Amino acid sequence: MTTRPSTLRGVVAVTLLVLNTLFWCTPLFVLALLKLALPFQKVRLVLDPAINGIATHWISGNSAWMRLTQRTRWDVAGVDGLPYAGWYLVQANHQSWVDIFVLQHTLNRRIPFLKFFLKQQLIWVPVIGLAWWALEFPFMKRHSPAALRANPALRDEDRETTRRACEKFALVPTSVMNFPEGTRFTPAKHAAQASPYRHLLRPKAGAMALSLHAMGGKFDSMIDVTIVYPHGRPTFWQFACGGVPEIVMRAHRRPIPPEFCHGDYSGDAAFRARVHHWLAELWAEKDAEIERLLAGRRDSA
Template structure:
């Protein structure tokens, strides 16, 4: 395989192959997205959506094949049986590295509806990818700093309102909404600063999950709970492309959404908010234990 080539040859070859694959898929994707925007007919736009998703899934599949061709990394996945491509899922995962994205895409591409992430608004300016994410209806969220909110209090809640609007758009089509519940990538410094009670996780931010469930709860078929573990330590994208990741382990659990959380008011009902946070903390305790299992070498004790 090509991952046995010297790094100085393999790395530029891999980068070029992924770039060409991206251009080959985003070019027709932009054309279809433009047609969808120009023709405001619901049936035609739904037809365009199917083409766009097909292009995106093909793009992801080819990228996965290229990663397998140029790197020795093995992605071991358990627990994906029973998932459906025509469902509505909320996908909750821990977040350590940008490598999480291709790992999640490898795990779920063509197994569940196309994954959509909530993205920072600045990412729309990423060459090729920003427009592609826009064309695929990824929700862009604008985050406000504490100083901005202090100057303009009316901005408070704007991000949650954007979440609600995005979820309303997704109600009528199969979708998988991806949420990195920690809100940021795990680092030892952040873990210490939070005094996190979990060994492998930052504290969960329950608000975003509650808003998605509140907006889509009656149409969501359940939660897909994902634990991503790197037994050799947290990697970078360069580690992946340089072939320095031997194994990634992914554990998937399907969970039901407790009925009492579907119609709750996380913002204004304090009792509901406390119960929801307790439930999220329980999920995080279980995920922490699952990550401990995934990173423990076979046969090791403790």
């Protein structure tokens, strides 16, 4: 299958994305300001589902322009039959900004609305930064290693942000999204880490452990997602221009060990080691799955 990038296709796709975003941001901001003015739990229980519903329609609109402007072949498995009601912890490997659109497109209306942890700087993105704020996406400061060495107390800022966010997520069914690698994959980062995985960076368990502890037993299970771009990692512009011939995604619903919802990740070294071991095993399985998916396509080429 040949998909030729087209600048015109990209312009149309981005224009439709902007129009769709502006259309749904208007009611989103109105309800968010109403919730800000009336900070009561009973009000949240009414407005939060309505706000999430607006976001769900926004994602459906994005899926519509993707179907209209793209010729990408989607090879997706593991998303049918997921119970919609409840709370999920979702994790995936991270290669490109396209990952966000892939996850939203394939999981929308199958599980509750995805909430992402974002870098603090992204709140300044025009319009969409305010939309993420209105949807109560947690903004993490992610201090540099040098800053953390100089002031270890800075670590508590992101822990507190996660705790407060998860308290809100616990009120209505939510899917909490986590990229354990913490950054997008590049060969340079892979080499700098001396990663033991062929296709992945080393996973970090901290954000996952904080979410599990803050949400307690709310999570029904984990949705473990593997995303593969057989023709190479795309930029968003390449995707918008129609330059992504195929996207492969596999989702696996996995049980979460109950003890991980109650242990002390920061203060108990033995518990922390068990969490790391569990995540490392999942990551090894994911790495092997990526290799199988790519090898299958090489063999059929």
